[in-house]
Amino acid sequence: MASEGGATGYIVHHLTPLSVGEGFWTLHLDTLFFSAVLGGLFIWFFKSVAERATSGVPGLAQNFAEMIVEFVDTQVKDTFHGRSELIAPLALTIFCWVFLWNAMDMLPVDLLPMIGSVMGMEYMRVVPSTDLNGTFALSLSVFFLIFFYSIKVKGIFGFIKEMTCTPFGPWLMPFNLMLKVVEELAKPISLALRLFGNLYAGELVFILIALLPPVVQPLLGFPWAIFHILVITLQAFIFMVLTIVYLSLAHEDH
Incomplete structure (x- = not known):
């Protein structure tokens, strides 16, 4: 596929989403499809493990699930200082879902696009994290x-007071409000752009390696894949931890 339209055409083809609609109402079908499939895979795995869980000697799947749950629970206990039954399940969902998003980057870059072309799809971008719409949608859910x-914790008047009277007191309300608006807007933007930027760059490197001669590809592709495993795990961890931190600050009532 690298020869179709040259190197530039090959790169553009792999980074162009399968979409319908125009302008604001454009839907990236590949991002929606793979996000739904990976979310269903996450739910199915943990549901099946929970149904077959035993107090005796656990199997590999139960060991793996318990390790992830314990890891996430530790992060929540160390970071979140409020009281909420939602935060730990939310953190687990975000970590696993974002990790699965990122893990799609480990598939051969031509595999699924070739299958899609056989099915009549002109474009297919298989890594939801490389779609800014996907990362922004996830970060906006955290923002809300x-x-x-x-x-809920501070009350409507406490929230308004926090937005207008900190950090410089009630005499500088307009300035305080401007700073708080910038601070709050920076949270979803930084979450979305950090995840998107790292995974987009990683996917681009894989595509560039695929353009090299077949003899060279394993020599560069394998080390990059090993390194990228750390990247996809780290980005999922960072997104989860920042979500916990932001929600912990939201629960501070003083």
Whole structure:
């Protein structure tokens, strides 16, 4: 496929989403499809492990699930200082879902696009994390939860006071409000752009390696794949931890 349209055409083809609609109402079908499939895979795995869980000698699947749950639970206990039954399941969902998003980057870059072309699909971008719409949608869900818990814990007047009277007191309300608006907007933007930027760059490197002669590809592709395993895990961890931190700040009532 690398010869179709030259190197530039090959790169553009792999980074162009399968979409319908125009302008604001454009839907990236590949991002929606793979996100739904990976989310279903996450639910199915943990549900099946929970149904077959035993107090005796656990199997490999139960060991793996318990290790992930314990890891996430430790992060929540160390970082979150409020009281909420939602935060730990939310953190687990975010970590696993983002990791699965990122793990799609480990598949051969031509595999699924070739299958899609056989099925009549002109484009297919298989890594949801390389779609800014996907990462932004996930970060906006965290953004709305931040406001929901800020108002729930502090009350509407406490929330307004926090937005207008900190950090410089009531005499500088317009300046305080401007700073707080910038601070709050920076949270979803930084979450979305950090995840998107790292995975987009990683996918681009894989595509560039695929353009090299077949003899060279394993020499560069394998070391990059090993390194990229750390990247995809780290990015999922960072997204989860920042979500916990932001929601912990939202629960601070003083």
